[in-house]
Amino acid sequence: MSLFWVMIPQLAEIQEQMASSKKVIMREEWEKRLNHIRIRKEDMNKLVMNFLVTEGYAEAVAKFRMETGTEPDMDVAMIMDRMAVKEAVQCGNVEDAIEKVNDLNPEILDTNPELFFHLQQQRLIELIRNEKIEEALEFAQEELAPRGEENQSFLEELERTVSLLVFKDVSNCPVRELLDISQRLKTANEVNAAILTSQSHEKDPKLHSLLKMLIWAQNQLDEKATYPRIKDFLKATLENPAV
Amino acid sequence: MPSATVNKPRPSELLSRLTSAEPEVKVRALREVKNQIIGNRTKKLSFLKLGAVPAVAGILADSIDDVTENNNCNNTNNFLVQSAAALGSFACGFDAGVQAVLDAGAFPNLLRLLANPNEKVVDAVARALRMIYQSKLAPKYDFLQQKNMEFLISLLNSEKETVSGLGASIITRSCETNLEQKALFDAGILRKLNSLLEGGSLSQRDASLESLATVFRNNPEVISKFAGPEIGRPLSSIIDLAKDRYPRTRLLACMCLIVIRNASPHFLQDIGIKTKLIHILLELLDDPGQVGDEAPFAFSSLIAQKEDLQKLALEANAIDKFHHHIKKGSLHPRRYEGILLALADMCSKLESCRSKFLSLQVLNLVADALTDYNAGVRAAACICLKSVTRSIKNLSAGYFMNETIVIPLVQLFLDPSTSVQVAALGATSNIVVDFTTRKSIFVQCGGMKQLVQLAKSMESSVRSNALWALKNFVFQADNRLKEGVFSELTASLLSSLIRDPEPSVQEQALALVRNLVDGCINLIEFVFAEDGLILGAIGRQLQCASKAEIGIQGMYALCNVASGNEFHREAVMQLLFTQMGDKNQSFVVKFLQSNDSQLRTATVWTIVNLTCPSSPGAPCRLEKLRNAGIVSQIKNMVNDPCVDVKVTIFFIFRICFLFASLFWLT
Numbered sequence: 001m002s003l004f005w006v007m008i009p010q011l012a013e014i015q016e017q018m019a020s021s022k023k024v025i026m027r028e029e030w031e032k033r034l035n036h037i038r039i040r041k042e043d044m045n046k047l048v049m050n051f052l053v054t055e056g057y058a059e060a061v062a063k064f065r066m067e068t069g070t071e072p073d074m075d076v077a078m079i080m081d082r083m084a085v086k087e088a089v090q091c092g093n094v095e096d097a098i099e100k101v102n103d104l105n106p107e108i109l110d111t112n113p114e115l116f117f118h119l120q121q122q123r124l125i126e127l128i129r130n131e132k133i134e135e136a137l138e139f140a141q142e143e144l145a146p147r148g149e150e151n152q153s154f155l156e157e158l159e160r161t162v163s164l165l166v167f168k169d170v171s172n173c174p175v176r177e178l179l180d181i182s183q184r185l186k187t188a189n190e191v192n193a194a195i196l197t198s199q200s201h202e203k204d205p206k207l208h209s210l211l212k213m214l215i216w217a218q219n220q221l222d223e224k225a226t227y228p229r230i231k232d233f234l235k236a237t238l239e240n241p242a243v
Numbered sequence: 244m245p246s247a248t249v250n251k252p253r254p255s256e257l258l259s260r261l262t263s264a265e266p267e268v269k270v271r272a273l274r275e276v277k278n279q280i281i282g283n284r285t286k287k288l289s290f291l292k293l294g295a296v297p298a299v300a301g302i303l304a305d306s307i308d309d310v311t312e313n314n315n316c317n318n319t320n321n322f323l324v325q326s327a328a329a330l331g332s333f334a335c336g337f338d339a340g341v342q343a344v345l346d347a348g349a350f351p352n353l354l355r356l357l358a359n360p361n362e363k364v365v366d367a368v369a370r371a372l373r374m375i376y377q378s379k380l381a382p383k384y385d386f387l388q389q390k391n392m393e394f395l396i397s398l399l400n401s402e403k404e405t406v407s408g409l410g411a412s413i414i415t416r417s418c419e420t421n422l423e424q425k426a427l428f429d430a431g432i433l434r435k436l437n438s439l440l441e442g443g444s445l446s447q448r449d450a451s452l453e454s455l456a457t458v459f460r461n462n463p464e465v466i467s468k469f470a471g472p473e474i475g476r477p478l479s480s481i482i483d484l485a486k487d488r489y490p491r492t493r494l495l496a497c498m499c500l501i502v503i504r505n506a507s508p509h510f511l512q513d514i515g516i517k518t519k520l521i522h523i524l525l526e527l528l529d530d531p532g533q534v535g536d537e538a539p540f541a542f543s544s545l546i547a548q549k550e551d552l553q554k555l556a557l558e559a560n561a562i563d564k565f566h567h568h569i570k571k572g573s574l575h576p577r578r579y580e581g582i583l584l585a586l587a588d589m590c591s592k593l594e595s596c597r598s599k600f601l602s603l604q605v606l607n608l609v610a611d612a613l614t615d616y617n618a619g620v621r622a623a624a625c626i627c628l629k630s631v632t633r634s635i636k637n638l639s640a641g642y643f644m645n646e647t648i649v650i651p652l653v654q655l656f657l658d659p660s661t662s663v664q665v666a667a668l669g670a671t672s673n674i675v676v677d678f679t680t681r682k683s684i685f686v687q688c689g690g691m692k693q694l695v696q697l698a699k700s701m702e703s704s705v706r707s708n709a710l711w712a713l714k715n716f717v718f719q720a721d722n723r724l725k726e727g728v729f730s731e732l733t734a735s736l737l738s739s740l741i742r743d744p745e746p747s748v749q750e751q752a753l754a755l756v757r758n759l760v761d762g763c764i765n766l767i768e769f770v771f772a773e774d775g776l777i778l779g780a781i782g783r784q785l786q787c788a789s790k791a792e793i794g795i796q797g798m799y800a801l802c803n804v805a806s807g808n809e810f811h812r813e814a815v816m817q818l819l820f821t822q823m824g825d826k827n828q829s830f831v832v833k834f835l836q837s838n839d840s841q842l843r844t845a846t847v848w849t850i851v852n853l854t855c856p857s858s859p860g861a862p863c864r865l866e867k868l869r870n871a872g873i874v875s876q877i878k879n880m881v882n883d884p885c886v887d888v889k890v891t892i893f894f895i896f897r898i899c900f901l902f903a904s905l906f907w908l909t
Contacts, residue, residue, distance in 0.1 A: 098278065098281075099274075099278055102277065102278055102281050102328070105370075106277070106281050106328045106331060106332055106367075106370065107331075107335070107370060109281045109282035110281050110282050110332055110335040110336070111335070111336070112282070113282065116281075116282035116283075143283075146283070146284075146285035149285070150284050150285065153573075153575070200404070200444035200445040200446050200447075
């Protein structure tokens with residue numbers, strides 16, 4: 001029994017040691033270290049330009065180029081072509097979007113069965129949204145059913161979409177999220193990514209990867225140290241470490 | 244405004260508009276056809292059947308004439324772009340479309356248009372040509388012609404990605420022989436491909452990796468020239484790409500490295516690179532798309548026939564990973580097939596791999612795959628079983644002779660696909676080598692009868708594999724089983740199989756007889772059934788044996804017959820001498836002089852059985868053999884390099900001593 005009482009304070013001490021074996025870096029020290037790191041203005045401009053290009057803000061690209069002299073890694077014309085496609089999907093003009101993509105590069109839809117299926121799916125959704133039920137039925141039979149035949153992995157998604165036709169009150173059915181505008185955005189982003197990939201351009205902006213790296217690095221460091229971390233990326237302010 | 248599908252013209256209506264005199268109507272119809280077929284295999288097929296391809300090819304041809312005559316430029320370019328794009332789409336991943344485009348004579352026109360000044364036209368045309376070159380039906384490109392090589396170089400040097408990509412795909416498709424590979428190297432193509440590898444875009448790097456692999460394949464000379472005096476620098480750029488962020492690039496780089504490894508013993512042999520390749524490929528299995536489907540095939544090409552790599556892969560938990568993926572279910576058939584074949588390669592040589600496989604209970608999943616709807620998967624499952632059933636330990640324990648495996652396997656004997664049948668027979672051949680008393684399960688589920696039916700197949704590979712399975716089935720089986728097989732086969736079928744036009748079938752039929760008559764003396768009567776049909780067939784076949792293996796099996800069959808009674812031995816003697824005819828040399832002497840040691844061994848053993856001293860007719864037979872020059876031939880073989888032969892010959896010398904008077908006369 002006495003041995004047990006001897007152990008407890010020892011254990012407590014070990015625990016404290018472990019807790020305090022995490023290095024503590026105070027804000028002043030941290031900011032001093034950060035100040036040693038040099039980031040070039042040109043690099044930041046390139047990051048911004050890369051973001052604008054990837055997201056497709058053609059006008060902003062042109063303006064930013066004018067104001068900073070940063071060259072986009074893609075023709076503005078190409079960005080505008082891509083944006084026309086994205087906007088067409090976002091407005092529900094899927095047939096128009098398909099024609100535009102095919103004018104840009106016919107290989108994209110020919111070699112991307114999943115994307116093509118999602119575009120056809122969106123067309124059906126738009127027909128149902130506009131209560132053109134007869135057309136929708138015909139379209140589902142003529143255009144969507146063959147996709148399921150050609151590729152079994154689409155069958156489940158196909159069934160979900162077609163079930164929209166079954167419900168009288170679509171706004172209350174189990175698959176109503178298909179009618180959300182967010183579904184259009186999802187499809188639009190998919191097309192955008194496919195076009196970028198076909199142009200040998202990365203589909204995510206580099207800023208995206210940088211932020212992911214920051215979150216990951218902070219998570220790793222959390223296990224080893226207490227330090228001023230960034231909690232809110234929009235503000236990018238350093239939070240004082242809890243001591 | 245939302246899109247509508249009303250008032251869409253029927254395909255036949257569209258087709259007739261393609262031949263309209265009004266350019267506006269024509270180009271609109273053309274664009275509509277193009278937009279309907281892109282991504283839509285079903286529509287491609289239906290338009291194809293209506294004859295759309297010749298119509299579109301016709302528009303392309305007419306537009307070229309317009310270009311020559313300098314007619315309305317914009318309009319013409321539009322026609323060219325749309326028709327080229329439509330033709331390209333017909334050819335995309337669709338062999339019937341490729342054939343139709345070639346039949347319509349569009350290929351030379353497309354080639355010509357590569358020189359067109361309009362960028363959009365060149366892009367569309369280059370894409371269409373690349374789609375054609377991705378198919379096996381593409382016309383063969385003759386690299387050995389000077390102007391063809393120059394044209395190819397100009398394609399690769401183009402600034403346009405679509406055009407340089409076309410150059411790369413021509414190489415990947417058409418380069419086959421070592422001569423062509425050397426010609427490409429001499430023309431500096433590899434250096435160009437390497438620069439695309441290091442400085443090109445994503446698609447250029449991928450295309451370049453594929454082309455390099457094609458030029459390196461089975462050509463150690465080109466590889467060492469490429470890796471050249473820069474001591475592995477070009478190779479290091481490929482190795483770096485194996486760690487690229489894009490999965491497809493990683494896969495293609497691995498495939499290129501594997502081609503180099505397999506062709507040349509000097510490169511990429513250290514354990515570091517071997518381990519790295521294994522890990523990268525196993526990790527690529529996680530990719531949900533086409534890359535993940537192809538990864539197991541690349542893995543197979545890395546480890547096949549190579550025990551050291553199989554061991555490394557085992558340590559890297561390859562079998563666990565494959566098991567994990569199959570367990571997930573609903574696999575794309577290509578991926579399923581690839582994983583099964585990879586498992587087959589893993590278990591082909593090492594018992595440690597087979598043990599791991601069996602301990603993880605993968606066998607049940609493979610048994611399920613035997614009934615898959617896809618023929619490639621079924622065949623791969625059989626091939627996997629064949630590898631795993633090489634485990635003598637488990638065969639002896641009768642592990643595989645159970646209903647879960649045997650019943651679906653026997654059903655595959657009737658599979659519509661020949662390759663599935665042959666693969667099933669291969670697996671069966673191993674499983675029936677069962678040392679327990681459970682062979683009857685195979686008979687009960689109708690397997691034995693099915694094998695006999697397959698021995699009558701029109702396909703020679705099916706016949707020979709069915710006989711192989713039967714041969715293994717009767718190996719040291721009990722008399723009842725053997726009699727069952729023989730009565731099902733019948734003497735006439737077996738003798739006709741011994742005389743089959745295909746050597747591989749002859750060999751297996753003779754081996755089957757060998758196993759049938761081995762053992763109990765009663766079984767030897769098989770060869771005498773129906774007036775000695777089988778014995779006669781053996782004799783005739785040995786007279787004109789086209790390869791050593793046939794002689795070996797035939798002689799061992801006779802050897803077994805000669806181990807019976809006097810009647811049997813006399814019958815064999817008669818066979819050996821009847822076949823001489825006009826020829827002064829018996830096939831026995833020919834066999835004794837053969838380069839094949841197994842054949843010499845089988846022949847001397849037969850002679851031992853014929854002259855065995857305990858039988859009354861032995862001296863007489865020995866005399867006959869001496870007269871035919873066979874004894875002196877044997878005496879010349881005292882220093883035969885093969886130990887089995889030497890030992891057996893000493894038996895014969897002992898026999899000769901026993902018949903001393905005859906010996907002194909020689």
